[in-house]
Amino acid sequence: MKRLLCFLLCMLFLPVISSGEESIPADTLVIHFLDVGQGDAAIIQCGGQTLMIDGGDRDSNQFIYAYLKDLEIEYIDYIIATHPHDDHVKGLATALSLCNAGTVYSPVTEYDGDGFRDFIKKLTERNLHITTPHRGDVFNVGSATVIFLTEPQESWDMNDQSLMVKITFGNTSFIFTGDAAWEAEQDALGSGIDLHADVLKLGHHGSTTSSSQAFLDAVHPRYAIISVGVNNKYGHPADETLLKLSHMYVSVFRTDKHGTIVCTSSDGVNLSFVITKKNGKW
Ligand SMILES: [Zn+2]
Numbered sequence: 237m238k239r240l241l242c243f244l245l246c247m248l249f250l251p252v253i254s255s256g257e258e259s260i261p262a263d264t265l266v267i268h269f270l271d272v273g274q275g276d277a278a279i280i281q282c283g284g285q286t287l288m289i290d291g292g293d294r295d296s297n298q299f300i301y302a303y304l305k306d307l308e309i310e311y312i313d314y315i316i317a318t319h320p321h322d323d324h325v326k327g328l329a330t331a332l333s334l335c336n337a338g339t340v341y342s343p344v345t346e347y348d349g350d351g352f353r354d355f356i357k358k359l360t361e362r363n364l365h366i367t368t369p370h371r372g373d374v375f376n377v378g379s380a381t382v383i384f385l386t387e388p389q390e391s392w393d394m395n396d397q398s399l400m401v402k403i404t405f406g407n408t409s410f411i412f413t414g415d416a417a418w419e420a421e422q423d424a425l426g427s428g429i430d431l432h433a434d435v436l437k438l439g440h441h442g443s444t445t446s447s448s449q450a451f452l453d454a455v456h457p458r459y460a461i462i463s464v465g466v467n468n469k470y471g472h473p474a475d476e477t478l479l480k481l482s483h484m485y486v487s488v489f490r491t492d493k494h495g496t497i498v499c500t501s502s503d504g505v506n507l508s509f510v511i512t513k514k515n516g517k518w
Contacts, residue, residue, distance in 0.1 A: 261378075261379035261380075261405060261406045261503075261504045262283075262379060263282045263283035263378040263379045263380070263405075264282070264500065264501070264502045265280070265281070265282045265378070265380050265403075265405040265408070265500065265501045265502075265504075266280070266281045266282070266498065266499070266500050267279070267280050267281075267403075267410065267435075267498070267499045267500075268280075268281075268303070268307075268496060268497075268498050269437065269461050269463060269489070269491060269496065269497040269498075269499070270292065270296070270299070270300070270303060270463075270491070270496050271299075271491040271492075271495045271496040271497075271512065272291075272292025272293065272295075272296035272299065272300070272327060272463070272491070273292065273293065273295055273296060273465040273466070273468075273491075274293065274323055274441065274464060274465030274468045274470070274472070275290070275292035275293040275296060275322075275323035275324060275326075275327070275463065275465070276289070276290040276292065276318070276323065276324050276414065276415075276437070276441075276463045277289070277290050277291045277292040277296065277300065277324075277327055277463070278290065278412065278437065279303070279304075279307065279309070280377055280380070280403065281307070281377075281378075282377045282378030282379060282380040282405065283377070283378020283379055283380075284378065285313045285314075285376075285377045285378050286309055286311070286312045286313050286314070286377070287312070287313065287314040287315075287316065287377045287382065288312050288314070288315050288316070288328070288331060289315075289316045289318065289401070289412050289414075290316070290317065290318050290324040290325070290327070290328065290414065291317075291324070291325065291326065291327025291328035291329070291330060291331050292323065292324070292326065292327035293322055293323045293326050293327065293351075294322070294326045294327075294351070296326075296327050297326070297327060297330040300327040300330045300331055301330055301331075301333075301334055303496075304331060304334055304335060305334070309335055310334075310335055310336070311335055311336050311337065311338070312331060312335050312336075312337040312338070313337070313338045313339070313377065314337075314338060314339050314340075314341070314375060314377060314382075315328060315331070315332075315337050315339070315340045315341065316341045316342075316399055316401065316412075317340070317341065317342040317352075317355065317399075318343075318398040318399045318400075318412070318413075318414025318415070318416075319342075319343055319344075319394055319395065319397055319398040319399070319414050319415060320342065320343075320344055320347035320349055320351070320352035320355075320394070321349065321351070321394065321395075321415065322349060322350060322351035322352075324351075324414065324415070325349075325351040325352050325354075325355050326350070326351035326354060326355075328355050328358075329351070329354035329355045329357070329358045332355070332358035332359065332361075332362060332364075333358060336362055337362065337364055339367055339375070340359060340364050340365070340366055340367060341366070341367050341368070341369050341384075341399060342366045342367075342368065342399070343368065343388045343397045343398065343399050344368070344397065345366045345368065347394075369384045369399065370384065370387060371384055371385065371386055371387040371427055371429075372384065372427075372429070377403075379405065379406075380403050380404065380405040381403070381404045381405075382401050382402070382403050383401060383402050383404075383429065384399060384400070384401055385400040385401060385402055385411070385424040385427060385429055385431070386398075386399070386400045386416070386420050386423045386424050386427070387423065387427075388420070392419055392420070393417065393419070395414075395415035395416065395417050395420075395440060395445070396416055396417050396419045396420040397420070398413060398414025398415050398416040398420060398439075399414060400412065400413050400414065400416050400420060400424055402429070402431070402433060405501055405504050406501065406503065406504015406505060407504055407505050408434050408435075408501050408504055408505065408507060409432065409433040409434055409435075410433055410434065410435040410436075410437070410499075411431065411433040411435070411436050411437065411455055411457075412437045413436070413437055413438065413439035413440075413446065414439070414440075415439060415440040415441070415443075415446070416439045416440070416446060417439065417440060417443075417445040417446050418445065418446065418448045418451075420439075421439070421446065421447075421448050421450070421451035422448075422450075422451075424451070425450060425451060425454055431451075431454040431455050432454070432455060432456055433455050433456075433457055434457060434458050434459060434507060435457055435458070435459045435460075435461065435499060435507070436452075436455050436457035436459070436460050436461070436486075437460075437461045437463065438460050438461065438462050438463075438473070438477070440472075441462065441463060441464045441468075441470070441472040441473060442462040442464055442472050442473020442474055442477045442478070443470070443472055443473070443474055443477070444474040444476050444477060446477075447477050447480060449480060452480055452481075452484060456484070457486055458486065458487065459486065459487045459488075459489065459499075459507075459509070460481050460486045460487070460488045460489070461489050461490075461491075461497060462488060462489070462490045462491070462492075463491050464490060464491060464492045465492060466492045467492075468492075473490070489509065489511065493513075494511035494512070494513060495511055495512030495513035496511075496512045497509060497510070497511050497512075498510045498511075
């Protein structure tokens with residue numbers, strides 16, 4: 237945590253969402269949304285276990301390596317490569333050069349791309365294999381529960397095949413979307429799984445191809461995380477997406493403006509956010 241020389245600490249208290257049927261967890265949940273430029277990477281820690289969702293692009297290799305070192309992580313219990321595009325999977329190869337891992341999820345086992353080839357090479361060196369999950373599959377990270385929300389189809393665009401998950405910790409919840417676009421969002425909407433979440437890691441870096449109004453209405457987040465590079469060539473995030481969030485009074489954190497964002501819940505009710513730079517309006 238040495239690297240997190242934090243300029244701003246904001247304690248944001250959430251109301252209890254359910255009627256208290258769920259017990260207060262003994263663990264603390266910490267989610268690090270890493271500032272990997274134009275890409276996605278998150279590290280989730282709970283009860284001494286670690287989940288890593290995506291690892292960013294090649295440019296973030298040194299950062300990923302140093303961050304894992306600082307957290308003293310030597311073993312990653314679960315890895316989710318949301319999809320095999322370089323801006324999500326390249327840094328996972330870096331993580332595997334430092335850490336061994338347990339279960340590794342990916343929507344595909346083969347893909348023609350440099351980053352995915354590096355990823356597979358590292359998995360092979362570590363004698364690890366890819367598990368292709370199905371909608372409704374569940375695993376635990378400490379006392380947090382992770383469920384897969386979609387059933388990706390081969391006929392879908394690769395972004396849409398992104399593994400979308402919901403993490404529930406006590407009464408708090410978080411949705412990670414990779415680069416899933418409207419087709420995958422529709423699939424999740426039809427799943428029957430409760431999509432409401434306090435925090436939504438926005439799909440595809442805030443592009444117009446994700447975050448359909450119907451999906452946003454179902455999730456109804458209080459906070460949105462946009463993982464995006466400074467002045468990126470794609471124009472992410474889209475003004476249209478930001479406007480939707482504004483109309484819903486969603487608080488937005490952006491890695492291009494706020495750096496690495498660390499969200500913590502120590503009681504399964506309240507959330508706190510720590511950001512590493514403050515050059516954006518917020
Ligand atoms: Zn991406």
